[in-house]
Amino acid sequence: MLALAVLAEEPRRFNQIKRQLEGVTQRVLTRTLRRLERNGMVTRTVLPTSPVGVQYELTPLGRSLQQPFAGLYAWTVSHADEIVDRQREFDARGQAIEG
Amino acid sequence: MLALAVLAEEPRRFNQIKRQLEGVTQRVLTRTLRRLERNGMVTRTVLPTSPVGVQYELTPLGRSLQQPFAGLYAWTVSHADEIVDRQREFDARGQAIEG
Incomplete structure (x- = not known):
């Protein structure tokens, strides 16, 4: 739920989300974002940067929560x-x- | 959370709650009710019946949720x-x- 709150402001990268959710582990955040993506709450976009970046964004469904x-x-x-x-x-x- | 919803109607005994929460195990319900009691959401009253009965009731704090x-x-x-x-x-x- 708190990951959704962080994304409510704007789309963010994995590490930006991690920094805002003090104390969350890499593993827990990965699993949480994957579950949110699977439930249609967020979209996951691979950015054509070097090194490769991954950006998460709220969907309308996620925003409605x-x-x-x-x-x-x-x-x-x-x-x-x-x-x-x-x-x-x-x-x-x-x-x-x-x- | 669903245990709170069951208790919203009226105070209930353990097995009454268990019957309404299809599929919940004895162990999970015991732990859930204990956590709700510890957080001040429900009160637990031992009834002077034979065999002894235990009744759970929403507190004002629990009802406010x-x-x-x-x-x-x-x-x-x-x-x-x-x-x-x-x-x-x-x-x-x-x-x-x-x-």
């Missing part, structure tokens, strides 16, 4: 603190029982 | 056919190259 995804992303951001609090309480209860 | 999730779910349903078409094309291209 932006709005529902933005809703989920906004929810996650606005509830992140509350979730972390619930996790701390849950873990503390777990330790109290094991204690 | 329904609307953004419904948007994503609706997008998925309305684009499912198009995605399957793109997948077939992608796979056919893959075989043509390997062929």
Whole structure:
């Protein structure tokens, strides 16, 4: 999903996407982009450069996912603190029982 | 996410949820409900029945996720056919190259 967000701004090359998705591994990003391409969300274009470059671009289908995804992303951001609090309480209860 | 949708109607016991989520394994559902409980999305109540029953219920936090999730779910349903078409094309291209 985050790869789609990166491509929402403009078409990008593999390493440009990788740099923007801090911490993503080469292998995970390769697999993610391949799955997005297979699902018709992005197109993959081999550029006639030397060395050869590969550019990824959102398709209309991929772009149409932006709005529902933005809703989920906004929810996650606005509830992140509350979730972390619930996790701390849950873990503390777990330790109290094991204690 | 689908476990949340099942609980949106009313609180339910483990096996009731399992029956509604066709094909989900005991292990996956147990882990999913535990993660939802840890994130504060559901509460888990041990019922004083014999044998002991466990009931899961949406919290206000869990219920607040329904609307953004419904948007994503609706997008998925309305684009499912198009995605399957793109997948077939992608796979056919893959075989043509390997062929």
